[in-house]
Every structure is written in structure tokens, then in C-alpha cells.
Amino acid sequence: MSVLAIDWGVVGIKAGQFILSFSILVILHELGHFLPARWFKCRVEKFYLFFNPWFSLWKKKIGETEYGVGWIPFGGYVKIAGMIDESMDKEQMKKPPEPYEFRAKPAWQRLIIMLGGVTVNILLAIVIFIGIMYTWGEKYIPAQNLKYGVYVDSLGKRIGMEDGDKIVAVAGIPVEKVGTVGSMIILNQAKNITIERNGKDTLLSIPPGFIEQLNKNKLGGFTYVRTPLLVDTVLPGTQITSTVPLKKGDQLIAIQHIPVAYNNDAYQVLKNLKDKDSVQYTFLRNKHDTITASVINNAKMKSGIGFQSPDQVLGTVQIHYSFLQAIPEGVKKCYSTLVNYISNLKLLFTSKEVKVNDSLGSVISIGGIFPGVWDWQSFWTLTAIFSIILAFMNVLPIPALDGGHALFTLVEMVTGRKPSDKFMEYAQMVGMVLLLSLMAYALGLDFLRIFRH
Numbered sequence: 437m438s439v440l441a442i443d444w445g446v447v448g449i450k451a452g453q454f455i456l457s458f459s460i461l462v463i464l465h466e467l468g469h470f471l472p473a474r475w476f477k478c479r480v481e482k483f484y485l486f487f488n489p490w491f492s493l494w495k496k497k498i499g500e501t502e503y504g505v506g507w508i509p510f511g512g513y514v515k516i517a518g519m520i521d522e523s524m525d526k527e528q529m530k531k532p533p534e535p536y537e538f539r540a541k542p543a544w545q546r547l548i549i550m551l552g553g554v555t556v557n558i559l560l561a562i563v564i565f566i567g568i569m570y571t572w573g574e575k576y577i578p579a580q581n582l583k584y585g586v587y588v589d590s591l592g593k594r595i596g597m598e599d600g601d602k603i604v605a606v607a608g609i610p611v612e613k614v615g616t617v618g619s620m621i622i623l624n625q626a627k628n629i630t631i632e633r634n635g636k637d638t639l640l641s642i643p644p645g646f647i648e649q650l651n652k653n654k655l656g657g658f659t660y661v662r663t664p665l666l667v668d669t670v671l672p673g674t675q676i677t678s679t680v681p682l683k684k685g686d687q688l689i690a691i692q693h694i695p696v697a698y699n700n701d702a703y704q705v706l707k708n709l710k711d712k713d714s715v716q717y718t719f720l721r722n723k724h725d726t727i728t729a730s731v732i733n734n735a736k737m738k739s740g741i742g743f744q745s746p747d748q749v750l751g752t753v754q755i756h757y758s759f760l761q762a763i764p765e766g767v768k769k770c771y772s773t774l775v776n777y778i779s780n781l782k783l784l785f786t787s788k789e790v791k792v793n794d795s796l797g798s799v800i801s802i803g804g805i806f807p808g809v810w811d812w813q814s815f816w817t818l819t820a821i822f823s824i825i826l827a828f829m830n831v832l833p834i835p836a837l838d839g840g841h842a843l844f845t846l847v848e849m850v851t852g853r854k855p856s857d858k859f860m861e862y863a864q865m866v867g868m869v870l871l872l873s874l875m876a877y878a879l880g881l882d883f884l885r886i887f888r889h
Contacts, residue, residue: 453815454799454802461557465512468554468555469516469553470483471552476545481515482502483504486509486510487506487511491507510875518534518538520864543854544849547845550838553830560823561820561821561823562767564816565766566766567762568766568769573754573756575752576753577661577747579613581750581751582750584600586601589658601632601633602631614746617658618655619655621642621646622647622780628641645789647790648789648790651789664698665687665688666687666688667688667719667741667743668684668744668748669741674731678729680727682719682729686720687720691709691717691718693716717731800879801878801882805818834867834870836870837871
């Protein structure tokens with residue numbers, strides 16, 4: 437990748453959204469441990485956003501707790517006295533337990549403290565989804581509105597699709613919303629799709645390797661919404677010379693006298709004109725008036741003419757919810773998101789085409805998911821999704837994670853035998869090595885992806 441090709445403004449916006457989202461999740465997760473620890477009169481020595489080996493970006497001691505911000509943005513922690521955790525404070529564990537220490541508390545209290553972070557993350561996701569449903573509701577393009585069909589890229593052509601096709605079903609499951617086909621194919625490990633072409637339904641087989649490539653492409657390179665290009669706005673300062681001023685709704689029908697019917701036609705023509713300073717556009721108004729416009733491109737090869745989005749051209753379904761209606765819808769959305777995540781995770785072990793190397797990513801991949809413009813609906817939606825993922829990952833019975841500590845505590849409650857401090861130390865070390873290795877591996881994969889592009 438050429439450094440000069442990077443839009444640092446977009447990178448900054450993505451990074452800003454990621455840092456804010458991640459900070460909210462980490463602080464509230466750790467607060468889920470901090471509050472019950474204080475309720476049960478445990479001493480909390482540290483409360484940190486991000487990790488702080490050797491030094492902290494900021495810290496302040498209030499009462500018996502040191503609050504701070506570390507410099508490694510991979511998480512955060514609370515250091516509870518008398519607990520084997522990330523700090524690996526072995527000296528403290530050599531002394532007899534004090535009444536204010538974690539290890540001196542009953543098992544049921546320790547279990548509540550350990551599961552507090554996961555509980556908060558689930559509640560946070562529910563609250564956010566309720567807020568999203570109440571504020572924005574649901575908006576989507578129904579599949580039947582796709583009257584111009586799709587235009588296909590290399591993967592679509594590979595299974596016999598053509599421009600103008602409409603995908604009506606995946607593995608026999610009807611497609612209801614535009615933009616869901618790729619994930620439906622992967623989630624259902626589909627062997628076929630049903631398309632409508634010239635008014636007739638046709639079954640197309642999905643060959644081996646297709647799903648692997650689709651997953652590797654992050655659902656790209658398959659199909660895209662096809663629409664005519666209708667003028668929405670002309671940005672101020674646009675250098676344009678036309679027979680009459682352009683109006684909203686004017687349809688682009690030719691570029692440099694080359695006919696274009698849809699957005700994909702225009703993309704193909706413009707791709708070959710990227711070095712031209714001035715481009716001639718032809719528009720159709722009221723189905724019979726032709727308008728010619730000569731447009732001077734700016735430094736980023738943008739004409740300054742804004743065209744209507746697929747939402748505007750095709751129409752959408754907008755569902756509004758009252759606050760009381762938003763509550764069950766938010767809970768339902770949280771549940772379906774968790775189920776889909778678990779299903780996708782399961783594919784790593786059951787599918788021959790969903791590979792770890794294509795699915796695993798570090799903070800770089802996660803940050804890249806955020807949009808290049810600051811959009812609060814997308815921000816909160818992604819924050820809710822990540823909150824669910826954080827909860828699920830933390831509850832896994834792996835040493836060093838909340839789920840590992842909870843598992844050992846449950847075993848103690850059932851058997852009446854508490855694991856020794858030495859065992860907990862070794863388990864914590866093994867868990868931390870596993871997690872750090874996984875994080876390093878994910879980071880390495882992201883760097884490989886960057887250099888390949």
C-alpha cells in the first residue's frame with residue numbers, strides 16, 4: 437500500500453470512533469467488576485483504562501484506589517486485592533488473607549464480582565439497541581424494490597450471474613432485505629441461490645471455494661445495487677458549464693458521448709477517464725429534454741455532482757418504535773446478534789471454507805469497520821455489537837478471562853474445594869500466554885493484509 441494513497445482524515449475519524457467506543461466498553465466492563473467488589477468490601481487498588489506496563493499516561497489516587505490511563509489500547513483492568521489477575525502480584529499472595537481481600541470472600545461473592553463485567557456488557561448492548569430502535573427505528577430497502585437488479589463483479593460472474601439479475605432466495609430462504617445476501621450465503625453455507633432473470637426464476641449452484649473467497653473479501657467482489665444515476669445536488673464551487681442549470685432528478689445518460697444506463701456503466705467509463713480534467717456529461721430531463729454539461733474535476737477526481745443514493749432511488753421501509761415498543765425490539769436485536777456471532781464462530785470449526793486467517797483480526801481490523809464519516813447510528817450499532825462480542829469472549833472458560841475465574845469458582849462451590857493459589861498463578865500465566873499469542877497472531881495477520889494491498 438502506498439502511504440500517499442491513505443486518506444488520513446478518514447483514518448482519523450475511524451480511529452476516533454474506535455477509541456471512543458473501545459473506551460466506553462472497557463470502562464463499563466471494568467466498572468462491572470469494580471462496583472460489586474466495593475459492595476462486598478473488597479479493596480480495589482487500581483482501575484485502569486488500557487494497560488500500563490512501566491508507565492501511565494495519566495494516574496490519580498482517590499482514597500485507596502489508583503485511577504489511570506495506560507498506553508497499550510488492548511483493554512483495561514481493575515486490580516482487586518488478594519486476586520490472581522493480570523498484575524501477577526505474587527508477593528501479596530504469600531501473606532495470610534486479609535478480610536478486605538478477594539480470596540477471603542465467600543465463593544458466591546467472588547462469582548458475582550467475576551461475572552460483573554460480562555453482565556454489564558450484555559446490559560449495555562440491550563440499552564444501546566433499545567436506544568437505537570427508539571431514536572432511529574429500522575430502515576432498509578426491501579428486496580422486491582430492487583427493480584433494476586444488481587450488477588455483478590468477479591465472484592458473481594463465477595457462479596453465472598449477470599447484470600440485472602435479482603437474488604430472490606439463498607439456500608431456499610427468501611431474501612427480504614437488500615445487503616444481506618453475502619452474510620446469508622456464509623451463515624447458511626449455501627450450496628445454491630435462486631435468481632430472477634427476465635421474469636423467470638433460475639437456480640444457480642455455488643461452487644467449492646466461493647464462500648472462502650467471499651469471506652476473504654469481507655463480502656466484497658460479489659454483487660452491488662444497480663440504479664440509474666439521478667442528480668441529487670450540485671456542490672457549491674463546482675466548475676460546470678451546461679446548457680441549462682442541472683436540477684434534482686436529472687438522469688445521467690452519457691459520459692463523453694458513451695451511453696450509460698446505470699451506476700456500474702458510469703463507473704466503467706469514468707475509470708478510463710481518470711486523467712481527464714474536464715468531462716462531458718449528458719442528462720435527460722422529463723424523459724425528453726437533453727442537457728449537456730462540461731464538468732471540471734477537482735484534485736481528487738470528483739465532479740462535484742452528487743447523485744441520489746440507492747435508498748432515494750429505490751425507496752425504503754422505515755419502522756418507528758415508541759419507547760415501550762423499542763424495549764422488546766432492543767432485547768430481540770441483542771439476542772439475534774449474539775446468536776449470529778456464535779453461529780459465525782462455530783463455522784471456524786465446522787466449515788471447510790471459513791478460515792481463521794480470513795476471519796481473525798486485531799484492533800486494526802476492528803477500527804477499520806467504523807465508517808469514514810462520523811455517524812452516530814453506525815457508532816452505537818457497532819458499539820452494541822462489540823459489547824456483545826466482548827461479553828461472549830470474556831465468559832469463555834479460559835484462564836485469565838472472567839469465564840476461567842468463574843469456572844474455577846463454580847467448581848469450588850460444587851466440590852467444596854478451593855484451587856490453590858499456586859494453581860491459580862499457573863493457570864493465569866497459561867491463559868495470558870495464550871491470549872497474548874492470539875493477539876500477536878491477529879496483529880500479524882492485519883499487517884500482512886496491509887502489505888498485500
